Amino acid sequence: MLIKTIFSGFGGQGVLSTGQILAQAAMLQGRFVTYLPSYGAEVRGGTANCTVTISDEEIASPIASEPEFVVALNQPSFSRFQNLLHSGGFLLYNSSLVEPSFVRGDIETRGVPITELARQIGNVKVANMIMLGAFIAVSSLLSFDRMLKHLPDILGAGKAKLLKANQEAFERGYHFIEEHEHGD
Amino acid sequence: MNKKLMYGTHAIGEAAIQAGCTCYFGYPITPQNELPEYMSQRLAEVPGGVFIQAESELAAINMVLGASVAGARAMTSSSSPGISLKQEGISFLAGSELPAVIVNIMRGGPGLGNIAPAQSDYFQATRGGGHGDYRLVVFAPASVQEMADLTFHAFDVADEYRTPVMIMGDGMLGQMMEPVIIPKPRKGKKMPEKDYILTGARGRPARLVKSLILDTKDMEEHNWKLVRKFKRIEERETRWEGYMLDDADMVVIAYGTAARIAKGAINRLRREDANLRVGMIRPITVSPFPVKAIREAAQTIKDFFVFEMSTGQMVDDVRLALEGQGTIHFYGRPGGVVPSARELGRSIARRYYQAIRKRKQ
């Protein structure tokens, strides 16, 4: 099994760190993994994206020409990256910012209002972790429990203060999908 | 040992530090900026560590020459346009027989080109690049782990043979993150004493390090000496990986990023079609080139599929290695394009069955 996911959004939305956290979690769960960020002038233009590939065998290319999943945190990424999705692929988006118009018929979509949910927790900075929790729920790509357990290692000493908020956000996103089984 | 998720550029940097590299000189250029940035931080923590952002690549490579002749393990890195500027210095390092490690994170060219991953500097790296009759030792890693391992090893090779060594990666390998175990220094590894370095002529005759040899007979002998040295390197240091060669009747030859995509393509093809028996030879040193491995394969295998992210440069070395045996098929994606394993697989399968049909006719 080889699954490619593109995380995309504005610079500053935590798109790259979200991808990195997923990649580290995959490594800690013993999977083959690659992480590839967009780089160069493209990044400074204001948008950012990265590709995380998780697999049970060696990974040939870290580039996703036809990803299985796209996680879009803003409108431009929603429009741009849904075109890349594999037919039958899944598009998870930030419904706080994205108006889901013009959606391809051959993909599944799911919105999560991460800004509102983050506000409920009381920290908008962890909105990306809500998305990551939701992503684990819709993809079952990694074990949620093990990932939760590994979060302190992944976030490291530097983020110890924010650990609780991040954990809470991660759980919130995961359970949001479970609670809203049939979409919004 | 602990696996860490690291960028290719950072893995090179950390492996260099672990190998005892104390001097780094460089100049910013995408897609390898994260390497000098990493070194600017790490070398500040290393006793005697020197980091200089030079005013140009020309300056950087000559700072490497200076640090090397002073006895330090020194490294520089750049990407294609900057590597062109380093050629003068690399030629001087080779001529003066000074160790150094040079990293090229290749991008699309010629000229300013672009910043996407490419393999267009193969000729430059393996054919000398700079002026004069010399050969560079060139390692071509295909993963972040290999970027670390080969960088670590490159410092030993450079010191052992007193030669500049290049690590040739590309933008994809430099920019991506993968789990990696950074090699640790082995205790008791014997390296030849550096009896040529400049320390001041206290209590010994003065030393001179140079490449100017006006006497033509001496210069000629110096050239042959470099050839003998490279022969020794060829015998002892040539590295390659064979993959699924046992039953293969076609071999893909690819290095670096191209090789990992080729491996993916081969796995895919073999899973989908049991009749399709394709293997791979992946040069890990592209200079010296694994000629023997290819010649040996040619005793039973007749079709060689060369894949490069260029218009075809290594394919010349394959042709030379085969000496007219077998058929060479070439697939190239220059300009910064990285094809998918699926795309490459289709091209391999088409030529594979074409070759079989031809044999039957």
Place this chain on the structure above:
Amino acid sequence: MKKVYQRPRSLRDVPMHYCPGCGHSIIHRLIAELLDEMGLRESAICVPPAGCAVLAYYYLDIDMVEAPHGRATAVATGIKRVRPDNLVFSYQGDGDLAAIGTAEALHAANRGENITVIFVNNAVYGMTGGQMAPTTLSGMKTTTTPAGRNPRSEGPPIRVCELLQGLANTVYLERTAVNSPANVMKTKKAIKKAFGVQQKKAGFSLVEILSPCPTNWRMDAVASCTWIDEVMAREFPLGVIKEVPC
């Protein structure tokens, strides 16, 4: 109705790639306006740099040739010697001109090449992601000076105008900024003067422009403009550094 404002003929009608708050777009516009006003659009030949302004050829609707990083003044020399009647100018960043291209710039100036250099000083390498530039201020943090630029080991910032001032064949050197409307107008005047010097075949002219880079300074656009006044202009004093009557 009378048109009071429009896109200059020398500027193409395309969106620019520059980050919000970047000074390059202002400087492009000033050059375009001047080329129109001075009737030089069809005479001008520009050598843009490797740097954030590498895509200037998509924005200025004039003849352009790309040069390798740092070599713009050498390329401009070649052009001007073949076409002495054309307006030849290079457009260079601080890394391009004062690090890798120092030798070319210094020697073009010393030969008194009759060219104009538009020198954009934003105190960092913008294009490659905010590394130290020769003009980075002492103590300033960049991605390759994580502890701040140390003038003892990295050298203090280089003042290019003052460096060139001592060369006999430099004719006009002025330092301006584009951080306020008044300074933008002064910059336009300075470039006009420099082009004028070249038209009179008087010799080498250079306008150094302090230009904000909010992205790599990690500031917002307004703070960047203030920072130029309060910090940068202290290290790099604005004004005419050298003017030989011609």
